[in-house]
Amino acid sequence: MTSNTIRAEEAAAEMGGECLAMRSRLIGRTITGIYDAALRPVGVTAGQLNLLAVVLGRGPVSPGEVASYLNIEKSTMSRNVDRMKRNGWVGVRTGKSARSKELEITESGRRILAKAEPLWRDAQDRAREVLGSGGAEAVHQLADSIRKRSGDK
Amino acid sequence: MTSNTIRAEEAAAEMGGECLAMRSRLIGRTITGIYDAALRPVGVTAGQLNLLAVVLGRGPVSPGEVASYLNIEKSTMSRNVDRMKRNGWVGVRTGKSARSKELEITESGRRILAKAEPLWRDAQDRAREVLGSGGAEAVHQLADSIRKRSGDK
DNA sequence: TCCTAGCGGTTGTATATACAACCTCAGGAG
DNA sequence: CTCCTGAGGTTGTATATACAACCGCTAGGA
Numbered sequence: 001m002t003s004n005t006i007r008a009e010e011a012a013a014e015m016g017g018e019c020l021a022m023r024s025r026l027i028g029r030t031i032t033g034i035y036d037a038a039l040r041p042v043g044v045t046a047g048q049l050n051l052l053a054v055v056l057g058r059g060p061v062s063p064g065e066v067a068s069y070l071n072i073e074k075s076t077m078s079r080n081v082d083r084m085k086r087n088g089w090v091g092v093r094t095g096k097s098a099r100s101k102e103l104e105i106t107e108s109g110r111r112i113l114a115k116a117e118p119l120w121r122d123a124q125d126r127a128r129e130v131l132g133s134g135g136a137e138a139v140h141q142l143a144d145s146i147r148k149r150s151g152d153k
Numbered sequence: 154m155t156s157n158t159i160r161a162e163e164a165a166a167e168m169g170g171e172c173l174a175m176r177s178r179l180i181g182r183t184i185t186g187i188y189d190a191a192l193r194p195v196g197v198t199a200g201q202l203n204l205l206a207v208v209l210g211r212g213p214v215s216p217g218e219v220a221s222y223l224n225i226e227k228s229t230m231s232r233n234v235d236r237m238k239r240n241g242w243v244g245v246r247t248g249k250s251a252r253s254k255e256l257e258i259t260e261s262g263r264r265i266l267a268k269a270e271p272l273w274r275d276a277q278d279r280a281r282e283v284l285g286s287g288g289a290e291a292v293h294q295l296a297d298s299i300r301k302r303s304g305d306k
Numbered sequence: 307t308c309c310t311a312g313c314g315g316t317t318g319t320a321t322a323t324a325c326a327a328c329c330t331c332a333g334g335a336g
Numbered sequence: 337c338t339c340c341t342g343a344g345g346t347t348g349t350a351t352a353t354a355c356a357a358c359c360g361c362t363a364g365g366a
Contacts, residue, residue, distance in 0.1 A: 003267075004260070004263050004264055004267045005263055007266075007267040007270065008209060008258075008262075008263035008264070008266040008267045009209065011206070011266050011267060011269070011270035011273070012205070012206040012207075012209040012210045012266055013210060014270075015202065015203070015206035015273060016206050016207060016210040018277070018293075019202075019203060019206065019273070019277070020184055020277060020280045020281070020284070020289055020292055021184050021185055021187075021188040021199040021202075021203065021276070021280070022199075022203040022206075022223070022296075023292050023293060023295070023296035024180050024181045024184040024185065024280075024292060025181050025184075025185060025199070025200065025203070025223075025352095026223055026224055026296055026299060027177050027180070027181065027292070027295050027296060027299060028177045028178050028180065028181030028182075029181075029223075029224055029225065029352095029353075029354095030224050030299050031173055031174050031177040031178075032174055032177065032178060032353090032354095033224075033354080034174075035174040036354080036355095040355095045321070045322090046174040046175075046178070047178065047321080047322065048321090049168065049172075049174075050168070050172060050174065050175040050178070052165070053164070053165040053168035053169050053172065053175075054165075054169060056161060056162065056165040057165045057166060057169040062344080063344080063345075064343085064344060064345080070175070070178075070179060070182075071179055071182055071183050071186075072182065072322090072323080072324095073323070073324050073325080074344075074345065074346090075323090075324070075325075075326095075345080075346070075347080076322065076323050076324065077345090078345060078346055078347085079321090079322080079323090079346090079347095080321090080322075080323095082346095083320095083321075083322095095344090097331070097332065097343095097344085098330080098331060098332085099329095099330060099331045099332075099343075099344050099345070100331095100343085100344060100345085101344080101345075105161075107157070107158075109161075110157050110158055110161035111157055111161070113160075113161040113164050113165055114156075114157045114160040114161045114164060116164070117160065117164040117167075120164070120168060120172070123174070124171070124172070124173060127173045127174070127177075128173070130298065130299060130302055131173070131295055131298055131299070132294070132295070132298035132301075135294070135295050135298055136173055138291035138294070138295060139173055139176050139177060139180070139295070140171075140176060141285070141288070141291070142176070142180050142284055142285070142288050142291060142292070143175075143176035143179050143180060145283065145284055145285035145288055146179060146180060146183050146283060146284070149283055178322095182322095182323075182324095185323090185324095186324080189324080189325095193325095198351070198352090200351080200352065201351090215314080215315095216314080216315075217313085217314060217315080225352090225353080225354095226353070226354050226355080227314075227315065227316090228315085228316070228317080228353090228354070228355075228356095229352065229353050229354065230315090231315060231316055231317085232316090232317095232351090232352080232353090233351090233352075233353095235316095236350095236351075236352095248314090250313095250314085250361070250362065251360080251361060251362085252313075252314050252315070252359095252360060252361045252362075253313090253314060253315085253361095254314080254315075
């Protein structure tokens with residue numbers, strides 16, 4: 001069937017030129033790489049630092065709330081929490097009901113956050129540089145758009 | 154040391170409000186999820202479809218070139234190629250020199266691309282909706298900014 | 307010509323991610 | 337009170353990602 005060949009070629013051209021997933025993923029990989037490299041000296045990844053910041057910022061909080069806030073699947077969150085706990089950065093308690101849990105940052109987690117802060121700042125600068133002028137602002141707006149629509153679906 | 158507590162709290166607040174990695178990753182997860190869900194009926198992921206489009210669009214191409222174009226680490230690319238090959242979507246040949254390789258889409262890969270195309274289009278629409286007006290354009294510009302700086306470092 | 311630096315790729319290990327299926331418990335319908 | 341649905345979490349499995357260390361080959365300098 002030759003039509004497949006032709007259609008595939010047209011589809012590939014359009015995807016290559018316009019696919020938002022390809023671009024969003026490229027951006028995510030690139031920016032994550034900048035932070036991971038900068039944070040390596042303190043032994044924390046970009047994702048882990050994000051979790052620490054959210055857990056500290058939102059006080060005692062359930063895994064589900066964090067997952068929902070960051071649009072992370074609950075099963076992914078479960079394993080992320082495992083790692084953070086294994087590292088001693090967050091404590092996990094039983095929450096209000098027997099089936100719920102509460103996360104709270106530990107003293108060790110605070111130390112990591114404090115040590116990471118200047119490195120995070122460097123990464124933030126480099127990311128702004130890579131994203132171009134206005135790029136950082138665009139990222140904030142995009143994230144806001146997503147948050148705003150989080151209730152939908 | 155109480156200063157750690159205070160510094161950690163300030164750092165967390167700033168990261169929570171401004172971290173570009175947190176936001177880029179949120180965007181990537183969300184958009185990827187939209188495409189993965191839409192493409193599920195044809196059994197291909199967003200990342201795999203991206204690879205197919207790039208491999209087809211750039212003709213016979215080495216894994217390293219694709220990796221560089223998408224800012225993917227070469228070892229990651231190696232495993233991605235394994236999966237694509239296992240699925241029968243790309244062929245792998247020895248390239249110009251004995252140590253290099255060439256990727257080429259297969260007929261089966263073309264079929265997947267053709268079948269995925271309308272679903273991809275749906276996802277693209279939904280993504281535009283989620284990103285808000287101007288959001289899609291912003292994503293394109295951000296990706297361009299990154300591409301432009303790919304030569305640096 | 308021979309050596310060697312470095313390129314292109316693979317493999318070991320670890321994190322990050324999601325879906326499906328499951329478990330336990332809470333809270334409401336009868 | 338009993339039952340059952342759904343909320344909150346975990347586990348099995350698979351993809352996606354990166355770093356470090358490695359291997360074979362090539363090309364360029366001594």
